[in-house]
Amino acid sequence: MSLRIEPLGPAIGAIVHGVSLDRPPGDALRDELLAALLKHHVLFFEDQPLTPAQQRDAAARFGTLHVHPIYPHVADVPEIIVLDTSTQNLPDNDNWHTDVTFIQTPPMGALLSARLLPPHGGDTLWAGGIAAYEALSPRVRALVDGLTAEHDMLRSFPAHRFARTPEERERWLAARDANPPVTHPVVRTHPVSGRRGLFVNEGFTARILELGPREGDAILRMLFDHLARPEFTVRWRWKTHDLAFWDNRLTLHYATADYLPHRRVMHRATILGDRPYA
Numbered sequence: 309m310s311l312r313i314e315p316l317g318p319a320i321g322a323i324v325h326g327v328s329l330d331r332p333p334g335d336a337l338r339d340e341l342l343a344a345l346l347k348h349h350v351l352f353f354e355d356q357p358l359t360p361a362q363q364r365d366a367a368a369r370f371g372t373l374h375v376h377p378i379y380p381h382v383a384d385v386p387e388i389i390v391l392d393t394s395t396q397n398l399p400d401n402d403n404w405h406t407d408v409t410f411i412q413t414p415p416m417g418a419l420l421s422a423r424l425l426p427p428h429g430g431d432t433l434w435a436g437g438i439a440a441y442e443a444l445s446p447r448v449r450a451l452v453d454g455l456t457a458e459h460d461m462l463r464s465f466p467a468h469r470f471a472r473t474p475e476e477r478e479r480w481l482a483a484r485d486a487n488p489p490v491t492h493p494v495v496r497t498h499p500v501s502g503r504r505g506l507f508v509n510e511g512f513t514a515r516i517l518e519l520g521p522r523e524g525d526a527i528l529r530m531l532f533d534h535l536a537r538p539e540f541t542v543r544w545r546w547k548t549h550d551l552a553f554w555d556n557r558l559t560l561h562y563a564t565a566d567y568l569p570h571r572r573v574m575h576r577a578t579i580l581g582d583r584p585y586a
Contacts, residue, residue: 311337313344313351320436320559321542322348329356329366329551338369341553345417346501350434350542350554350561357549358421360385360575367419367577374408374415374578377483378465387577391563394571400469402565404435404536405511407556407578410461410487415556416581422546426570430563431545437505437558439540441495452506452527454586455494460514461487491517493586494531498558505558506531507584535560557581 312325322344327333333341345351358366360382367373373387382388393399408415420432441449462484471480494516496507510532516524544552554561556579 311340313348315348316352316542319439319540319542320349320434321352321544322350323352323354327353329353330358330362332365332369342370345553345555349436349438349559350552352544353551353553354547355549356421356551358551360388363419363421363551363575363577364388367579371416371579371581374580376408376578377486378470378480382575389576389578391574391576392571393565393573395569398568399563399565399572400464401561401563403464403510404532404560404562405464406507406509406560409459409492409507409509409512410490412490413581413583414492415578417554417556417579419577419579420552420554421575422548422550423575424571424573425546425548426567426572429567429570430572431543432552432564433541433543433562434554435535435541435560435562437496437507437535437560438498438503439505440535440537441505443537443540444534449495452494452531455519455527456491456517457494457508457528458489458491458514458517459512460489461512463514464511489514492584495586496558496584497586499582499585503558506535507558508532508535509560536562557584 310326314323314325316322364385364387375386376389379389381390407418467480471477492507494508495504497504508528508531513528516527
């Protein structure tokens with residue numbers, strides 16, 4: 309196969325041509341994909357009809373896989389979570405978030421596969437934390453450098469939504485007890501490239517530790533709005549069996565919830581990372 313990378317914008321996003329991930333990538337291809345990921349932050353692969361096991365095996369070539377404490381998963385492949393949304397299970401990812409930042413070692417990346425799509429809508433957007441940080445004025449960068457923030461699982465997984473039945477409540481209580489709030493730097497250094505970027509998100513970032521609630525909330529709101537500026541983002545219109553692979557360390561994403569009453573089913577494999585540092 310002849311790998312070709314088609315950039316989608318100067319800040320983030322590229323399409324990968326000439327690659328099939330139905331078999332786990334060998335060392336050379338894995339390294340090429342990691343280099344492309346480092347440069348473009350999110351990669352899109354078209355026409356990848358992978359089974360859940362094939363998706364798991366492809367993702368496992370990039371690191372140890374995470375098993376989500378709350379989301380449902382494929383019955384015999386616990387590393388593949390199922391995001392099945394409709395009027396019976398309303399979307400909960402229609403905010404700017406970075407996956408699983410409520411643990412000490414948030415994911416380095418994820419592979420997301422489109423399994424069932426609505427006739428229209430259901431796009432996903434990604435935003436680049438490096439481009440957003442570098443676009444801040446020097447004085448604002450000096451302000452946020454060195455700040456730390458608390459990330460809390462319960463911001464995105466409240467009991468009223470995810471603990472409605474006895475079985476759900478038992479799982480939710482176990483997840484809550486196993487995942488107390490954690491602290492990460494507001495500005496993170498990428499462990500491979502050494503570049504710095506914003507590491508806060510609406511999904512899980514609850515407060516800035518060094519500031520009072522009013523000041524901290526104002527800074528977070530400014531950063532959330534800044535990260536969502538169009539020049540830092542890319543939007544992907546899904547086709548069945550498309551696959552996205554993103555660097556979760558310094559990106560955010562937003563799944564648009566504009567397709568109801570239709571159904572949307574996605575499968576995600578999540579690759580664990582390391583502890584963020586400033």
